[in-house]
Amino acid sequence: MARFHIRRPGTHEAVTLGTENGTWQPDPGAGDVTGTEWWAIPGLVDAHSHLANEVLESGPGDPVGTRSRAFAYLERGVFCVIDKGWSDTTVMTLTEVPPTERPDFEAAGEIIAVPGGYFPGFREIDPAHLAEEVKAVAAEAKGWVKLVGDWPRKGRGPLPNFDLDQLRTGVEAAHEVGARVAIHTMAPDVPSMAVKAGVDSIEHGMFLTSDDVAVLGERGGAWVPTVVRIEETIAMLGAESSGGKLLTRGLQNVGGLLTDAIAAGVVVLAGTDFATDLGDVASEGLRLGQFGMSAEEILMTLCDRPRRYLGMSDGFVSGEPADAVFFDADPVLSPGVLTHPVAVMRHGRMLA
Numbered sequence: 001m002a003r004f005h006i007r008r009p010g011t012h013e014a015v016t017l018g019t020e021n022g023t024w025q026p027d028p029g030a031g032d033v034t035g036t037e038w039w040a041i042p043g044l045v046d047a048h049s050h051l052a053n054e055v056l057e058s059g060p061g062d063p064v065g066t067r068s069r070a071f072a073y074l075e076r077g078v079f080c081v082i083d084k085g086w087s088d089t090t091v092m093t094l095t096e097v098p099p100t101e102r103p104d105f106e107a108a109g110e111i112i113a114v115p116g117g118y119f120p121g122f123r124e125i126d127p128a129h130l131a132e133e134v135k136a137v138a139a140e141a142k143g144w145v146k147l148v149g150d151w152p153r154k155g156r157g158p159l160p161n162f163d164l165d166q167l168r169t170g171v172e173a174a175h176e177v178g179a180r181v182a183i184h185t186m187a188p189d190v191p192s193m194a195v196k197a198g199v200d201s202i203e204h205g206m207f208l209t210s211d212d213v214a215v216l217g218e219r220g221g222a223w224v225p226t227v228v229r230i231e232e233t234i235a236m237l238g239a240e241s242s243g244g245k246l247l248t249r250g251l252q253n254v255g256g257l258l259t260d261a262i263a264a265g266v267v268v269l270a271g272t273d274f275a276t277d278l279g280d281v282a283s284e285g286l287r288l289g290q291f292g293m294s295a296e297e298i299l300m301t302l303c304d305r306p307r308r309y310l311g312m313s314d315g316f317v318s319g320e321p322a323d324a325v326f327f328d329a330d331p332v333l334s335p336g337v338l339t340h341p342v343a344v345m346r347h348g349r350m351l352a
């Protein structure tokens with residue numbers, strides 16, 4: 001049996017745990033101990049990822065790449081991913097991959113939009129049929145449905161893809177079949193509509209208002225601001241373009257709203273959305289931290305809060321999979337270490 005001193009962030013006491021058959025054991029017995037100077041967490045969570053594809057703006061997704069990206073996530077210490085949709089490639093591929101070679105995952109499957117309301121080639125529907133479409137997509141997905149709430153139209157700026165009643169119907173349909181709804185929104189108006197309609201998770205959502213976060217927080221709804229993604233999009237569009245100016249305004253709004261949202265009970269989560277190095281959700285967490293979060297809150301955002309939201313345990317529980325991500329300093333004192341684990345153990349086995 002391998003033995004580890006598990007020192008959790010922010011504490012000075014270590015517990016000694018052993019692993020057997022990939023699970024934690026309560027009574028590790030005698031023997032050499034590994035990792036005595038390491039701090040451990042039960043794994044990072046990326047709440048907005050797209051494993052089916054390598055880049056934004058293309059193709060249906062490839063199974064071989066999906067598999068290797070999933071393993072790369074593990075190597076960065078990401079043990080759970082919410083895939084916010086692309087095609088159904090993620091679910092079909094990862095269902096066949098053993099959990100020792102991929103993170104745990106939930107996934108939205110095929111992204112739902114309207115003609116002209118997203119990158120071309122996704123599920124372009126008649127908004128009047130949103131409820132049936134949501135149910136059809138949810139049947140092939142894993143726990144989520146992803147809607148595109150707004151999208152820029154040439155010369156007209158961003159426009160909503162659905163109205164409030166349509167969104168309500170879509171959310172009800174998803175909840176009927178046990179799926180949560182995530183919505184992409186980068187413009188004003190749609191965040192408020194989505195919150196009213198009962199959408200579970202607001203993706204980007206730079207134009208949420210303080211009234212919206214109060215309502216969202218009340219029901220424990222989620223918000224994944226993807227700040228690094230927004231900054232990259234601003235750079236891509238040009239800061240002086242109309243889109244760049246709008247997003248810059250949105251980013252300022254995020255900065256002013258973030259700590260209030262957490263205080264109101266909103267489940268603020270970190271998501272990479274193609275914008276960081278593969279699986280480097282820690283960098284998004286650190287970037288969110290620059291909006292006034294303490295180091296403890298950064299760790300909460302990357303680990304504890306999403307685990308609770310997804311119904312996972314606190315980790316390090318006897319009989320549960322022996323998962324640990326190790327750092328050579330306490331991430332509460334030095335959050336920068338979160339981007340560079342010194343070792344990663346997945347289901348009792350150290351990854352090379």
Ligand SMILES: [Zn+2]
Binds near residue numbers: 273
């Ligand atoms: Zn995305």
